[in-house]
Amino acid sequence: MADDASKSTKPKPLRNPEAWREARHLMWAHRRYLGIGLVLMLVSRVAGLVPAASSKYLIDTVLKAPGRPDLLLPLAGAVLFATLVQGVTGYALSQVISVTAQRAITDMRRRVQQHITRLPIKYFDSTQVGVLVSRVMNDAEGIRNLVGTGIVQLVGSVFTASLALVALLYLNWVLTLAIVVILAGFGFTMSTTFKKLRPIFRERGQITAEVNGRLTETLGGIRVVKAYGTEKREQRVFTRGAHRLFRNIASSITGVSLVSSVGTAVIGAVSLAVILIGGRAILDETMTLGDLFAFVFFTSLLAAPVMQIASIGTQVSEAFAGLDRIREVMAMRTEDQEDRDRDPMGRIEGDVRLQDVWYEYNEGQPVLRGINLHVPPGTTTALVGSSGSGKSTLVSLVMAFNQPTSGRVLIDGRDLGELKLADYRAQLGVVLQENFLFDGTVADNIRFARPDATRPEIQEVARIANAHDFISEFPEGYDTVVGERGIKLSGGQRQRIAIARALLADPRILILDEATSSLDSESEYKIQEGLRRLRQGRTAFVIAHRLSTIRSADQIAVLEAGEVVERGTHAQLMALGGRYRELHDRQYALESDRFINPGEDFTPDPDFAAPAAAAGDD
Incomplete structure (x- = not known):
């Protein structure tokens, strides 16, 4: 058996158009449930704006002298209602989207399995069983981030960030522009990092498939392995493959950690801008204390989705890497496709x-x-x-x-x-x-x-x-x-x-x-x-x-x-x-001659010959 699990392979170029085409096909096929999910997501995000907006009225109208204590209960009721709406829509969203994602994964696995089983036999002669199993089971798993929470959360995050940006511009456009510049730098860092992470995720799927392939061979031929006492060698082969996978994962962790660290720095920079520019605006009386509190809330509503986009981007990048590998298989011509141009055959005579x-x-x-x-x-x-x-x-x-x-x-x-x-x-x-x-x-x-x-x-x-x-x-x-x-x-x-x-x-x-x-x-x-x-x-x-x-x-x-x-x-x-x-x-x-092997020193056994003589055999 070849050491397939440990060999290095040259990464193949990523095919963005094909992956996007497959992603659009998946989302269109499940558009009904995705639509319901998006509506629930938007309702939840709008409800999430209520506590932020209420903070300004609480400070500047209800609590500021002479005060409006009569508005305290209605304001609290609005916040409570918005919180309940968020809870209900969040639960419904998880149910709809999770089921939709599993339905999409099942459909993709079915399609890939049907396609693979109809490929010409020469493909199976050159491809490990474990690799094919990985294509059907593991690569399809990643699409949950396209038709599941990933895309819906991405749209919801963009929607929330957009509304928060409008509110921030209204409250203080100078401070908002400073924060936008900071977040733009973060966005550039994410874009660069994800561009480097996607090939790593793609290679991870390939390494996983190779390791699974060799492991499947080893377990399938365990009697041969034990008969020749090669357990240690198979263990070394698997260990090398596992370490390749570890190094790949470590590389991706480094990139994700970098995004997380930059995100932390962004939060610090935003806080610093709020203190310096916002504090000066209050001293200059161009902002009220309620404006500043509301600005901080809306800033969190802007920054949190941006941070969430980092996590979603990682998931979507991994999903697209899986789609790349699936597309390689799905692009191969099957025997069914070849049969379309061929003549039908009735019952044959057998000549x-x-x-x-x-x-x-x-x-x-x-x-x-x-x-x-x-x-x-x-x-x-x-x-x-x-x-x-x-x-x-x-x-x-x-x-x-x-x-x-x-x-x-x-x-x-x-x-x-x-x-x-x-x-x-x-x-x-x-x-x-x-x-x-x-x-x-x-x-x-x-x-x-x-x-x-x-x-x-x-x-x-x-x-x-x-x-x-x-x-x-x-x-x-x-x-x-x-x-x-x-x-x-x-x-x-x-x-x-x-x-x-x-x-x-x-x-x-x-x-x-x-x-x-x-x-x-x-x-x-x-x-x-x-x-x-x-x-x-x-x-x-x-x-x-x-x-x-x-x-x-x-x-x-x-x-x-x-x-x-x-x-x-x-x-x-x-x-x-x-x-x-x-x-x-x-x-x-x-x-x-299978019972005796005559040679130079061969001597007939008299005990063996005697019964034949007694029976009268020649």
Whole structure:
């Protein structure tokens, strides 16, 4: 496994237009609840102005001689009413906006997951599972600050600051201009800081995805890790990734702390301006004491939103960084989008033909070289050859997981590259060496391709696959939970359930890729009968290292270095005496010699030979 969690990657340029476009789409999709939230926010902020405005009348009218004690209760009632309005609207706002944010997050996760599952298989070959999980779960989480409290609070803060600024200009425009200059400097500091913070937040998501990816690999392969005693090495890899994440977070903390510190300095500078300029205005009798008190209240209503904008700006920057990463995935062309321009496909006969097919994973390094192969409907073609000869690549082209670099794959005489993949794969069945079972019941795994299948149908295919007997022995039968990846079942049991799953799907084209190579002889014997029934009437491709399992194939294609070097039946290829005969004889010799390894110092064991002699064996 590569050390993906610790490698450094060059940050990609941020795409502001795309992120803003996605943000506008999100806000428009949830405009109803956002509108309600904005109204509640504005009502709350207007109510918040009442205590500030009442301070001037309290000092200059009610308390100043000769005084107006009759206005004391009405003024207190107005403040109490405004406070109650703030409380009620604040509670309603949190309910509306929080639910809206969670709805938006759920919708985004659904969209990203649907898009990812329809991407071509080559994307999954080069991307860690943990990275994809991070895209779906973590990056979508940040949008709460766009359609949740973030944007609404931002609008509310701007609204409050605007009203407070008007009131301040009315009370003392000179002092107000001094405060505006101070706050403008703070705003410039925030703008500069956020410009630097956004790439840091974007990199944080990338590092988190890489660390999650490696952790997922480690936990998924924990048996291999323990078998080779590499726990310490995996711990070091994770630690390096965790420290990269720590350094990234520390960098962002530094920026946020800088904004907070500057904000504190701004409060001090505003206080100083109020004391010097406001105090002088009172001495010059251009302001009353009530004006000064009201000015201080309105200054707090102006400064507090500006400070809040700093916090909101951090959240929104992090949300936009997540949107950047999501947009990378969403911009990729899916198989559904490719299918729009392709021809529909009805039920196929299963005639498969490869015409001069070349394929290369890396440019200039062909894996398949001019493959020409015809597989008539309802026949079985076995693919044999040494490791790396191109067998799995060939069937991946038949499954449309990859497209030929040149040449064509024809299905019933039609180019597979021009047909709808969804229609084609609905008629495709696969049984692999390590078949994936989901953490559900036996019945759920068998009916995976046909969720509407009845229990009798499930039991019927299980009988054909020689799986019904062992399933019936489970205490819960077909309702037995198999565990993650079918860990609670043996290898042979998982294979037979996979065969039953393929039978229930009723595919026209069947791929059997090393379906029995890891099984013992008894399990293989039971599975071979199920595979034989599965192949009946279907076009089948069989990859097998055990040549004894493919003798009944209608044709055998021998691949070497990406080319078909021999083709024929088992008898024809044995008579030919070429590469297939060589592979067959070598494997036969190994199987015959698996109990003894003759060497220079080998001496027969008389206790082992005696029973054979007594039985009259030659």
